[in-house]
Amino acid sequence: MTDSxxxxxxxxxxxxxxxxxxxxxIERFEDGPDVLTLYGKALYLDRSVLESSGKTYIPMTVLATCAFILKSGPRYVEVPEPLWTRKMLHTFLLLVCAHVAGALRFRRTMTSTYCIENEDAGRIARVPEVIPRKLRVAVLRTPLCLFGLLIRRWIFGTAASRETYEAVLGPFWGYVDRxxxxxxxxPSACECSKLPSKDPSRVLFLGALTTRKGIFxxxxxxxELDIRGSSLNLSIMGGGDLEHLVQDWAxxxxxxxxxxxxxxxQIHEELRQAGVLVLLSKPERYWREQIGLPLLEGLAHGCRVVTTAQTGIASWLADNxxxxVNDAGNPAEVASALSEASExxxxxxxxxxxxxxRAAAAFRMHE
Structure with a gap:
């Protein structure tokens, strides 16, 4: 549903x-509560998914959203996670407006956030690493403590994210932890995963065709698999800086x-048929894979997953x-992992x- x-x-x-x-x-929000979603920009968005949604999505700038909050006075306001450092000022403005709107109506606004940032606490501030780690963490501790006062409900998507926030907050973690x-x-199982057409020999890569997603x-x-004479088949779906290189290689x-x-x-069709989904994410400058949406989509469709320890759900995947993969830079290890997953x-x-x-988290934030 859109602004019409x-x-x-x-x-x-x-x-x-x-x-x-x-x-x-949008697909993940569909099972959640009736929340108005205001968004800055669309990425990898299929308009048919947006138009067929039972929820409401409106494109809106941060300043326009602040004005809307002050005017409408919603009881529940969900903001981006505080350690999304490029959006930190925006998040602060949204929170201030939410609390002012509540105060003007003589009631408390329930503010909340969903956190999945799992990068090392010393790297998130994007401060040169020649500066001692304690000082780099201190750069974030003060603003994060302020967010601790402004946000009333914190939902963490992974244990790794909790550890990151605890490391940044230090002695102030207990206030947020409570x-x-x-x-x-x-994910929940996708309806199309119940259709009997899976082929364990089909491997799917789904995502951005970029260095940090482990394309090389x-x-x-x-x-290496070709050298071994493997009978597996690979489908690569996505787009990005390396798409021409990938096409030439194929x-x-x-x-x-x-x-x-x-x-x-097309994506759902491939997921329905694939037996294995692979995403070999690796760190790049100040970026680390937080979860990896393709991993969740693979799970929702009954795919065996091959990935790295970078994702925040790595421990759950290994246990299930x-x-x-310990060393994605080792072609033999990657080849063996793909073969074992298929078998x-x-x-x-x-x-x-x-x-x-994600929908369950939304219920917790908006109740």
């Missing part, structure tokens, strides 16, 4: 502001298919029949929750 919706947006008691909206976000809850971001490591691992390889900028229907057969979605973790 009949319902007036001023009637919503709960709003969420997110700097970015994606098709996968207001926090851990809700794993596990995947290609090297696949070349030429002459009958067991490799590349789809650039696929539609959501998936493969966490392990289908992964049952029976252990997944009925409501996906």
């Amino acid at each position: 919706s009949v319902r007036s947006i001023s009637t919503f008691d709960a709003i969420r502001f997110t700097p970015e909206i994606r098709s996968a976000y 207001r926090s809850e851990l809700v794993w971001p596990l 490591e995947l290609l090297a691992g696949w070349d 030429k002459g390889k009958p067991n490799v298919k590349v789809t650039i900028s696929p539609a959501r229907a 029949g998936h493969c966490v 392990a057969g289908f992964w049952s979605t029976a252990s997944l929750p009925e409501i996906n973790g």
Whole structure:
């Protein structure tokens, strides 16, 4: 549902502001509470997913959102996580407006946030590493303590994220901890995963075709599989800086298919057929894989997952029949992991929750 919706947006008691909206976000929010989502920009967004959604999504700038909060006075306001450092000032403005709006109406606004940042506490501030780590952490501690006072409910998506916030807050962590809850971001099983068409020999890469998503490591691992005479097939779906390199590499390889900028229907079709999903994320400057939406989509469709320890759900994956590669830079290890995942057969979605973790977190934040 878009801004052409009949319902007036001023009637919503709960709003969420997110700097970015994606098709996968919309699908995850679908099972959640009735929240008005205001977003800054669209990334990897299939308009058909947005238009068919039962929820309301409106593009809006941060300043316009602040004005809307002051005017409408919602009871619940969800803001971006505080350690999204590039958006920290925006988040602060949203929180101040939420509390002012509540005070003007003689009531308390329930402010909340969903946190998945799992980068080392000493790197998040983007301060040169020649500066001692304690000082780099101190740069963030003061503003984060302020957010601790302004945010009344904290939901952490991974244990790794909790550890990051605890490391930054130091002695002030207890104040946030008392207001926090851990809700794993596990998906619910996708309806199309119940259709009997999976092939364990099909491997799918889904995501941005960039260095930090482990593209070079995947290609090297696949070349190793070819040397071994593997019968696996690879489908690469996505787009990005390396898409032409990937297309050139795939030429002459009958067991490799590349789809650039696929539609959501194509993605679901590939996920339904794939037996293995691979995402070999690696750190890059101040970036670390927080969760990896393709991993969640793979789980939702019953795929065996092959990934690295960078994701915040690595421990859960390792404990539940998936493969966490120790050294993605070793083609032999990547090749072996892909082969083992394929040989392990289908992964049952029976252990997944009925409501996906992001929607469950939203219920906790807006109740």
